[in-house]
Amino acid sequence: MRIFMKIGTACLLMLTLMSSGSARHKPVNLILFIGDGMGVSHVYAAMTVSENDMTFPSFPVTGFSKTHSANSYSTDSAAGGTAIATGEKTNNRMISMRPDSTILPTLMELAKSAGKSTGIVCTSSLTDATPASFVAHEPLRYNYREIAGWYIAGAADLFVGGGRKYFEAETDAGGGADKPRDIVSGLSEAGYDITYDLESFVSSGSERIAGLMSAGDMPRLHEGRDPQYLARATAKAIDLLSRNRRGFILMVEGSEIDDAGHSNDTKMVINEVLDMDRAVAVAREFADRNGKTLIVVTADHETGGMSIADGNPGKREVTGAFSIKGHSGVMVPVFAYGPGSIQFTGIQDNTELFHDFCRLLSLNNKRR
Numbered sequence: 005m006r007i008f009m010k011i012g013t014a015c016l017l018m019l020t021l022m023s024s025g026s027a028r029h030k031p032v033n034l035i036l037f038i039g040d041g042m043g044v045s046h047v048y049a050a051m052t053v054s055e056n057d058m059t060f061p062s063f064p065v066t067g068f069s070k071t072h073s074a075n076s077y078s079t080d081s082a083a084g085g086t087a088i089a090t091g092e093k094t095n096n097r098m099i100s101m102r103p104d105s106t107i108l109p110t111l112m113e114l115a116k117s118a119g120k121s122t123g124i125v126c127t128s129s130l131t132d133a134t135p136a137s138f139v140a141h142e143p144l145r146y147n148y149r150e151i152a153g154w155y156i157a158g159a160a161d162l163f164v165g166g167g168r169k170y171f172e173a174e175t176d177a178g179g180g181a182d183k184p185r186d187i188v189s190g191l192s193e194a195g196y197d198i199t200y201d202l203e204s205f206v207s208s209g210s211e212r213i214a215g216l217m218s219a220g221d222m223p224r225l226h227e228g229r230d231p232q233y234l235a236r237a238t239a240k241a242i243d244l245l246s247r248n249r250r251g252f253i254l255m256v257e258g259s260e261i262d263d264a265g266h267s268n269d270t271k272m273v274i275n276e277v278l279d280m281d282r283a284v285a286v287a288r289e290f291a292d293r294n295g296k297t298l299i300v301v302t303a304d305h306e307t308g309g310m311s312i313a314d315g316n317p318g319k320r321e322v323t324g325a326f327s328i329k330g331h332s333g334v335m336v337p338v339f340a341y342g343p344g345s346i347q348f349t350g351i352q353d354n355t356e357l358f359h360d361f362c363r364l365l366s367l368n369n370k371r372r
């Protein structure tokens with residue numbers, strides 16, 4: 005009897021160690037969600053109003069990220085994205101370059117060198133600062149055409165979002181000598197299947213896919229963006245990228261949480277956060293099946309200086325309050341799930357996220 009009890013205790017101990025240990029194991033895949041402009045109040049407002057329990061706020065590991073840039077206490081999305089994508093602080097408006105304009109290798113570029121697959125899914129333009137930070141190197145975030153051109157270099161095997169006009173040849177070339185650069189043709193030559201709507205994107209059988217979903221930014225949810233878009237595009241990306249046995253890195257951006265903060269619009273904040281959470285649920289489902297996938301959900305900065313003045317969880321009501329129209333300097337939350345997640349507990353600089361990713365995914369990040 006006693007021996008059975010001992011065996012039972014040992015089994016129980018092993019199980020406990022295995023489950024708690026998983027947070028300390030190394031992942032092969034990373035799915036990174038960036039809620040642009042998403043602070044703690046944005047998340048809590050969505051939690052209060054959400055009909056069902058949200059996915060990422062239930063992640064077992066939580067922490068905070070300090071977001072200041074090299075030249076500003078309040079970062080913009082360019083320097084914020086650069087910090088996460090390259091592990092170095094730069095000046096606002098700069099894309100994956102040091103303040104002196106030297107190029108910084110990005111997480112996606114390092115992943116490609118390691119034989120992993122990579123992808124980007126966003127709800128704004130693919131040329132916007134956050135996605136740009138993972139694939140491009142530009143001294144100014146507003147160099148949209150140049151940023152579009154960087155996608156030809158192939159740092160992302162799959163990318164989907166808005167901003168089609170920056171990839172297409174300018175049609176108003178009024179007899180100028182310079183032929184405008186058609187980036188779409190360059191992408192085709194590089195083996196990308198170019199798709200222009202969600203259905204053709206998700207049904208593409210290509211190993212490299214570009215999804216150019218709208219001419220400019222994609223519409224916000226309340227302007228008619230398909231509420232299935234982000235989750236379905238994320239599912240397609242995972243389906244494609246996970247075929248690589250060496251693993252993958254996928255960055256999904258809830259881009260328009262930031263717009264909602266700039267507009268000081270509580271309802272829009274909530275809808276855009278819940279939209280991203282639906283995509284996180286897709287990722288978690290995959291991570292649970294796969295067992296080697298780390299999910300990290302964070303933000304590049306907070307927008308709106310949002311607070312919550314009042315609320316009623318029973319009635320699913322919340323009254324948001326905003327202190328500014330721009331970005332604030334507060335720390336942003338980090339939520340982590342899966343192998344390696346324990347690394348993201350506590351307070352870290354945003355640059356540490358990158359270094360943690362490199363360590364956990366064994367990416368070679370040797371700098372001069």
Ligand SMILES: [Zn+2]
Nearest residue numbers: 041262307331
């Ligand atoms: Zn912003």
